[in-house]
Amino acid sequence: MASLIDPTETATTPDLTRVRGACPHDCPDTCSTITTVREGRAIEIRGDPDHPVTQGFLCAKVNRYLERTYHRDRLLHPLKRVGPKGTGTFVEVGWDEALDDIASRLTGIVANHGAESVLPYSYGGTMGLVQSESVDRRFFNALGASRLLRTICSSAGGEGLVMTNGVRFGADSEALSQSDLVILWGTNTLTSNPHLWPFVLEARKNGAPVLCIDPIRTRTAEQCDEWLPIRPGTDAALALAMMHVLFEEGLQDDDYLARYTLGADALRARVAEWTPERAAPITGLPATRIRQLGQQYGRAKAAFVRINYGLQRHAGGGMAVRTIACLPSITGHWRRPGGGVQLSTSGNFQFNRAALQRPDLGATARSVNMSQLGHALTRPDAGVGGPPVKALVVYNSNPADVAPDRRMVLQGLARDDLFTVVLEHFQTNTADYADYLLPATTQLEHWDVHFAYGHNYVTLNRPAIEPLGECKPNSEIFRQLGRRMSLPAELFADDDMELIRQALDTAYPAFTGVSFDLLTERGWARLNVPSPYLPFAKGEFGTPSGKCEFVSSRMEALGLDPLPTYTPPRELPETAPELAARYPLSLISSPRHYFLNTTFVNIESLRKQAEPECVMHPHDAERRGLPAGARVVIHNDRGHFTATLRVEDSVREGVVWAPSIWWGKFAADGQNANAVTSQELTDLGGGAVFYDVLVEVSAAD
Numbered sequence: 001m002a003s004l005i006d007p008t009e010t011a012t013t014p015d016l017t018r019v020r021g022a023c024p025h026d027c028p029d030t031c032s033t034i035t036t037v038r039e040g041r042a043i044e045i046r047g048d049p050d051h052p053v054t055q056g057f058l059c060a061k062v063n064r065y066l067e068r069t070y071h072r073d074r075l076l077h078p079l080k081r082v083g084p085k086g087t088g089t090f091v092e093v094g095w096d097e098a099l100d101d102i103a104s105r106l107t108g109i110v111a112n113h114g115a116e117s118v119l120p121y122s123y124g125g126t127m128g129l130v131q132s133e134s135v136d137r138r139f140f141n142a143l144g145a146s147r148l149l150r151t152i153c154s155s156a157g158g159e160g161l162v163m164t165n166g167v168r169f170g171a172d173s174e175a176l177s178q179s180d181l182v183i184l185w186g187t188n189t190l191t192s193n194p195h196l197w198p199f200v201l202e203a204r205k206n207g208a209p210v211l212c213i214d215p216i217r218t219r220t221a222e223q224c225d226e227w228l229p230i231r232p233g234t235d236a237a238l239a240l241a242m243m244h245v246l247f248e249e250g251l252q253d254d255d256y257l258a259r260y261t262l263g264a265d266a267l268r269a270r271v272a273e274w275t276p277e278r279a280a281p282i283t284g285l286p287a288t289r290i291r292q293l294g295q296q297y298g299r300a301k302a303a304f305v306r307i308n309y310g311l312q313r314h315a316g317g318g319m320a321v322r323t324i325a326c327l328p329s330i331t332g333h334w335r336r337p338g339g340g341v342q343l344s345t346s347g348n349f350q351f352n353r354a355a356l357q358r359p360d361l362g363a364t365a366r367s368v369n370m371s372q373l374g375h376a377l378t379r380p381d382a383g384v385g386g387p388p389v390k391a392l393v394v395y396n397s398n399p400a401d402v403a404p405d406r407r408m409v410l411q412g413l414a415r416d417d418l419f420t421v422v423l424e425h426f427q428t429n430t431a432d433y434a435d436y437l438l439p440a441t442t443q444l445e446h447w448d449v450h451f452a453y454g455h456n457y458v459t460l461n462r463p464a465i466e467p468l469g470e471c472k473p474n475s476e477i478f479r480q481l482g483r484r485m486s487l488p489a490e491l492f493a494d495d496d497m498e499l500i501r502q503a504l505d506t507a508y509p510a511f512t513g514v515s516f517d518l519l520t521e522r523g524w525a526r527l528n529v530p531s532p533y534l535p536f537a538k539g540e541f542g543t544p545s546g547k548c549e550f551v552s553s554r555m556e557a558l559g560l561d562p563l564p565t566y567t568p569p570r571e572l573p574e575t576a577p578e579l580a581a582r583y584p585l586s587l588i589s590s591p592r593h594y595f596l597n598t599t600f601v602n603i604e605s606l607r608k609q610a611e612p613e614c615v616m617h618p619h620d621a622e623r624r625g626l627p628a629g630a631r632v633v634i635h636n637d638r639g640h641f642t643a644t645l646r647v648e649d650s651v652r653e654g655v656v657w658a659p660s661i662w663w664g665k666f667a668a669d670g671q672n673a674n675a676v677t678s679q680e681l682t683d684l685g686g687g688a689v690f691y692d693v694l695v696e697v698s699a700a701d
């Protein structure tokens, strides 16, 4: 492997090598890493001090990346199931035996049930293009397998943003320090986007107030100047009332509105109805504070609104993001560094994905929504028409623990007539259901190239060490399977470095100058966008009209309100009174600081607590006679899970927080928060509604 390590990398002593890489995880920060290797073993990983966003530090989790890589439970050999599904009983087999058998089983399933009976299931285990959207996609596309709609995280908000602004990018993180008002809206920055925090602190040092809008007083909210404890799923109502105040008090930028927006008069008429007094009972915030917030926003010159994905995991999540995204076009904040809204920066990372994935192949195959895996596996027509799902190939994901409505997902995975292949680092709950469990390399062991969704840098990942045991990169596993299944050989001819070159081979202007050579030399490169990047300072929106679309014909075509509005959650007392009579509490199961979804849950130093926790307001606890530290059951009609109760006023009354996402097998009852979440979908993008859930909490015994 030494030959793969860049000889130009500096080494402090002759026997140490430093290898540049990228953090692979599903997080806006996509850190640039430096791994120190001695005699073939990684001995240290740290953040690149020269990277403008990484700034030399890694998060609480990735600091433990070596512990995870060399963990005694790493899967090192291919395994074949010998016990009942779900029990995780396997024997070691050779790669050839495993791959030959998988290829022949898949071939048989395609012959008997059609290619659409094969379903890939992957998400954000690694975000690298090579290991998550290249040979794997070619393989399934060439096969004609069902297409997976990857909706589990961000599709509602992403679509909402696109309806308003036309593209998935916005304000520049590095300009945040120049803003004069920072609003962290539905995001736990210190946990889920920690490399934005230094910019927040700089803005505050320059005098900007920092506000946090969240039903939970998270560790982020605690550090802010003010916590606005909004009721879950009601953010659009707050944004509409803020707009009401902006127009009422003449705080709008008429020039910006006239030049760069569509439907300003209609919006103005719409928000005339949205007085702070109307929004107050909906949002649970005082009308006076809502009015002040509108004034604060309107008087600022460059407010930075960091929306993240928390607030769009509700029935009206798409509309909520679309509505908030209108704010800076009313005030013209897009004109100035630090002003605007940021949900994602991913839209400018237009790699040559068509070359990597070959979506032209198998283009007519049906689509299956990953947020409804339970339905897909348990309904005879997969819930969408066509054949039942007969084969499931899981990689970069842990659906047994992360997918909603877990009881139905597990029921599906337990089917004896379902052939399941799982590519993994560890024996997760999903892996327990595999017919074949294949050992995959980690980021220290393979090549990749990365986009980001919280900044504007492309990052290259070089392997630092040899693959452990018999592990192979996902790309190589799919290459070898493809070759065994009489699919066109040329699809499986490119090695990982060639795939990286193909990904970079694009005429998209933001990639001008972002070359393979530059990446191998420096490790990372800023997209070819100005600094600071003010994408909408002069309009230039990506919508059909080229303007910020307050009125959207695309929304109308989808049967939705063409204007911003408030779409209530599906499960709230006012929308589901009968349900709320039995299950009065809203459950939010957002990330625990030390986990990355379910990744790192098996690292002892990060799991710490023995059991999942549930945080409840003292009044709610008192009403139920539940003392702090009690073992409680969180339940609704879909299922239940057990947790230890923490009683704190850090959550709103009526809201409970279960920091997630626990591995079922590490909980005494084998469950986690997805026992109670639903397969309902968001208004836009077919997204999951993880935080739109009513439950009751009772004593466990």
Ligand SMILES: Nc1nc2c(c(=O)[nH]1)N[C@H]1C(S)=C(S)[C@@H](COP(=O)(O)OP(=O)(O)OC[C@H]3O[C@@H](n4cnc5c(=O)[nH]c(N)nc54)[C@H](O)[C@@H]3O)O[C@H]1N2
Pocket: 026, 027, 028, 061, 124, 153, 185, 186, 187, 188, 189, 191, 192, 193, 213, 214, 215, 216, 218, 230, 231, 232, 233, 234, 235, 308, 309, 310, 311, 312, 314, 588, 590, 591, 592, 593, 594, 595, 596, 597, 691
């Ligand atoms: N440490 C850590 N970092 C992570 C992750 C992790 O698991 N752990 N996951 C990564 C991934 S995949 C993602 S998508 C991002 C997720 O990170 P974020 O985009 O920040 O989203 P969440 O953590 O889901 O939720 C953020 C906050 O939204 C709040 N919230 C929930 N509902 C509402 C609402 O209706 N309105 C408002 N205003 N707030 C609401 C929650 O209480 C929570 O504090 O983080 C990434 N980073």
Ligand SMILES: Nc1nc2c(c(=O)[nH]1)N[C@H]1C(S)=C(S)[C@@H](COP(=O)(O)OP(=O)(O)OC[C@H]3O[C@@H](n4cnc5c(=O)[nH]c(N)nc54)[C@H](O)[C@@H]3O)O[C@H]1N2
Pocket: 026, 122, 123, 124, 125, 126, 131, 152, 153, 395, 396, 397, 398, 399, 402, 403, 423, 424, 425, 426, 428, 440, 441, 442, 443, 474, 589, 590, 591, 596, 597, 598, 599, 660, 661, 673, 674, 677, 690
């Ligand atoms: N209740 C509840 N559920 C949620 C959420 C929530 O907030 N609450 N958040 C949702 C969100 S935002 C998301 S993004 C999803 C995340 O769901 P997933 O994308 O499934 O994320 P992880 O749970 O981290 O599982 C990723 C798995 O991929 C494996 N992996 C990592 N790298 C590789 C690799 O190179 N090769 C292979 N073969 N495997 C690899 C890891 O070992 C890990 O087991 O969960 C969703 N589920």
Ligand SMILES: [Mo]
Pocket: 026, 152, 153, 154, 309
């Ligand atoms: Mo996510």
